[in-house]
Amino acid sequence: MMATVRMLRAPGAALVAQQARQDDERSFERFFVTHYERVVLIAYKVLGDRQSAEDVAQDVFLSFHGRVDPSAEWAPGWLWAASAHRALNMVRGSKRRRDRELRVGPAAPRPDPLDSAIAAEQRVVVRAALARLPQRQAEVIAMRASGLSYADIASAVGVQPGSVGTLISRAQKSLRKELTRAQASI
Amino acid sequence: MPRHPSDGTLRRLLDEPVAVAVADEDHAHRCLRCQTVIGRMHEDDVFMTLGLGENVALTPAEVALERLRTVERTRPALAPTAGQGWLAGPTEPVRRRRRRPLLRPVTVVTSALVLVGGATAAAATGLVPIFEPESVAPVVIQAGDIASLHALSRFGRITGTSGLDLTPEGSASALASAAGFAVPTVTVPAGLASGSASYWLVGPESAQLQISVMKAEQVAAKQGVTLPPAPPGVDGSVLQVATGAGALEVWGLTLPGGVGPGDGLFGSSSSGSASGPSGQSGPSGTAAGPASGGAGTVVSDLPQLAVAEVQGPTVSSSGANLETLENYLLSQPGISPELAAQIRAIGDPSSTLPIPVPAGANSSTVELNGHVAVVLDAESEGSAVIWAENGRLFAVLGQAGTSDLLDVARQIA
DSSP, X not given: OHHHHHHHHHHHHHHHHHHHHHHHHXXXXXXXXXXXXXXXXXXXXXXXXXXXXXXXXXXXXXXXXXXXXXXXXTHHHHHHHHHHHHHHHHHXXXXXXXHHHHHHOOXXXXXXXXXXXXXXXXXXXXXXXXXXXXXXXXXXXXXHHTTOOHHHHHHHHTSXXXXXXXXXXXXXXXXXXXXXXXXXXX | OOOOOOHHHHHHHXXXXXXXXXXXXXXXXXXXXXXXHHHHHHHHHHHHHHHTOOOOOOOOHHHHHHHHHHHHHHOGGGSOOTTOOOOOOTTSOOOXXXXXXXXXXXXXXXXXXXXXXOHHHHHHTTOEEEEOOSEEEEEEOOHHXXXXXXXXXXXXXXXXXXXXXXXXXXXXXXXXXXXXXXXXXXXXXXXXXXXXXXXXXXXXXXXXXXXXXXXXXXXXXXXXXXXXXXXXXXXXXEEEEEXXXXXXXXXXXXXXGGGOTTOBTTBOOSOOEEOOGGGOOSTTSOOOOSTTTTTOOSOOSSOSXXXXXXXXXXXXXXXXXXXXXXXXXXXXXXXXXXXXXXXXXXXXXTTEEEEEEOTTOEXXXXXXXXXXXXXXXXXXXXXXEEEEETTEEEEEEESSOHHHHHHHHHHHO
């Protein structure tokens, strides 16, 4: 008798599960399209390279998909924090790689006319300083630079919106100090 | 003249002026000091915009989504697994990142908490109390000094460093009953913190350093340093820090990670416990967010506000007296001359508690209803106000600016 009941219920349960999966996928797709650009922009502010930023965004969404409920109130904040975090890890990893390469021996000079442009040089210096900041300060700056509102940043870093101004102010102050220090050491 | 809006408010005035109170906006427009601050923030904005580049044309989201689908199809391990369930959100119990001892204001207070005095413990072990703080003074410590605090074990054997033992209590009255004294009650200014407070009993602890001149000489010899002869009585002396019960009230922190186990006077320890309120168990929680090495979460580093009161720290010794031990320890290699000089410069070493100031933090002393208070401002990490009163140590700390924390501190002092 129990076996019969199970057989009768099984197809229905499978259908329900399939329907739920399709709903989840549609929900994820809507979420992806809504937030993709912002996730890339946050990473781009840290990395300064579109392709790398899009790679970061893809990694973030791969981690997100099926593991975080897109309808959760905190889901966008999760994405933004993840994007800033991974981008910073990437740039710090690159720096470590560069440092190792320098220890092995200098790479052949690569002529690039843009390198001589002040703006490009400035961006390199600022991003390097950003990567040396404490994690949360760097994340806050990247999020703000990408255009996230105080409420969005608050949800990403887990504070009240009223505290975000203080975080940004202190993060920028630290960045200024870091840049001054870097300039002095040149 | 009304007080100046905080830097955070001025920052928001630049970014989201509609969200700022009219009174603050009016003040900022009329005040030269605030205008100067805003001008500097504006310069930072310009530089940040130049430095972090303009927005670029991106791959359309629909195309990126198709790429993602392709990756998931070709690398099944990355595809979501049916029925695996969602991760818990940041309101669930979460694992917090491990923090370095003594580097953050909250840890400074942790150190202060570990210093909670226990004259009874001293009496029980036959030690002579030699230190009961009546006031506090800042002592700047650098990274190397932090290491040397942690490395005090090279001067002997450290025992009893079990870390902080935090027990959640359901209410202020329950905490008072458990702690054995009335806990401070404060009215939290609007906007400073949200939600209700959680209450924590800080359990008694003690740590002893038994000095071994031979061990110190061996460690110094490895560094190529020959130590001068130790003063008589130093070898075998025991320096003890005994702690009694303390009370901690916290607003706006999911877990007590800021005061986690292992952040003791002598640095990290190997045991200790910290369980969350309402039976939440920190380390066993689900890691939901990306904020810390993949296992962290979207939670704040500091509570919005925390108020601590601890029984005045008592340091005791057997053998040599404090002055002799202090001179001996501070003259060792690895402790910077600056730190040594500042500790010695404190007027009355028998009653003034040095508050370690993390490198990069600003410190000052203010008068607080007749008491000298140390104010720490650690930039992004938050602020803290610490003072001693009638043999007890008080601390107010959080994400707010120092002026807001001082307002809270004045309610208690």
